[in-house]
Amino acid sequence: MRGLVIKNTGSWYTVRTDDGQTVESKIKGNFRLKGIRSTNPVAVGDYVELITNQEGTAFIASIEERRNYIIRKASNLSKQSHILAANVDQVFLLVTVNYPQTNTVFIDRFLASAEAYRVPVCLIFNKTDLLSPEERRYQDMMMTLYDTIGYACYAISATSGTGIDKLKPLLQDKITLLSGNSGVGKSTLINALIPGVGLRTAEISNAHNTGIHTTTFSEMLEVPGGGYVIDTPGIKGFGTFDIEPAELTSYFKEIFHFSKDCRFNNCTHTHEPGCAVRKALDNHYIAQSRYQSYLNMLEDKDENKYREAY
Numbered sequence: 001m002r003g004l005v006i007k008n009t010g011s012w013y014t015v016r017t018d019d020g021q022t023v024e025s026k027i028k029g030n031f032r033l034k035g036i037r038s039t040n041p042v043a044v045g046d047y048v049e050l051i052t053n054q055e056g057t058a059f060i061a062s063i064e065e066r067r068n069y070i071i072r073k074a075s076n077l078s079k080q081s082h083i084l085a086a087n088v089d090q091v092f093l094l095v096t097v098n099y100p101q102t103n104t105v106f107i108d109r110f111l112a113s114a115e116a117y118r119v120p121v122c123l124i125f126n127k128t129d130l131l132s133p134e135e136r137r138y139q140d141m142m143m144t145l146y147d148t149i150g151y152a153c154y155a156i157s158a159t160s161g162t163g164i165d166k167l168k169p170l171l172q173d174k175i176t177l178l179s180g181n182s183g184v185g186k187s188t189l190i191n192a193l194i195p196g197v198g199l200r201t202a203e204i205s206n207a208h209n210t211g212i213h214t215t216t217f218s219e220m221l222e223v224p225g226g227g228y229v230i231d232t233p234g235i236k237g238f239g240t241f242d243i244e245p246a247e248l249t250s251y252f253k254e255i256f257h258f259s260k261d262c263r264f265n266n267c268t269h270t271h272e273p274g275c276a277v278r279k280a281l282d283n284h285y286i287a288q289s290r291y292q293s294y295l296n297m298l299e300d301k302d303e304n305k306y307r308e309a310y
Helices: 104-116 133-149 164-171 186-193 245-251 253-259 276-282 288-299
Strands: 002-008 013-017 022-027 047-052 058-063 069-074 077-086 090-095 121-125 153-155 175-180 218-222 228-231
Touching (some): 013 047, 022 047, 069 104, 104 121, 164 186, 175 186, 245 253, 245 288, 253 276, 253 288
Parallel strands (some): 022 058, 090 175, 121 153
Antiparallel strands (some): 002 013, 013 022, 069 077, 218 228
């Protein structure tokens, strides 16, 4: 029996079968022994094959090959990964300039990982209604930066509804992963996009300006008129997984653009003579924050810094 995984609570998986049934299932005992270095070898968005034992319990026996997925390092497990979702058409990465602040290293790491698996990303800047004039100018600068690189950016307020109408058409007939730090307003945005879904939300911790964890499992939610949004638990940091240093340049669009003019094919853009990337950086064609994110990923000296999750 074939089906689509629409919810993952950690031990149980809800599968919508091809004939329209909703089946609660578990992973077959030997499934984790097949060399899958992941805390969740089955993810929301996977197509799976189910079998049923004599007691009537459904088990996931196999998963179909994925066309893509979004993956990150598992919390405190350097040799294991965590798959956020599989077989997605696009990602809405929800970020906030404040309440809480999303740092550019997190954004750039997420974007690089999505580039590695050819998943388009839109950056959704939330809580614009809370920003001071100075914070709004900073947001405008960030939006201009990422828009220039080639990432569509939208400024919204999930609470007041500002900008929501621009997002709704983008969801139609697509599977969209919604991700971001804890506290950036993912649940509030989903409540605005899908009336009646009623996801729980929480206030920001004033003491530390950090998000409070409200979503504890991943779930695929149906969009009125066609399409799905995949809601995932908020993440504190984003450690990239299985990206080789030699490949990294191609996952930063603007760095890759200028790297074609470097004197050496294997230029790391750190010290080599005739480096077109550092020349472009000096001439402000590449943002300093993006270059620093590239160096940060290249070196990964303090891996734990970006790997922790709530």
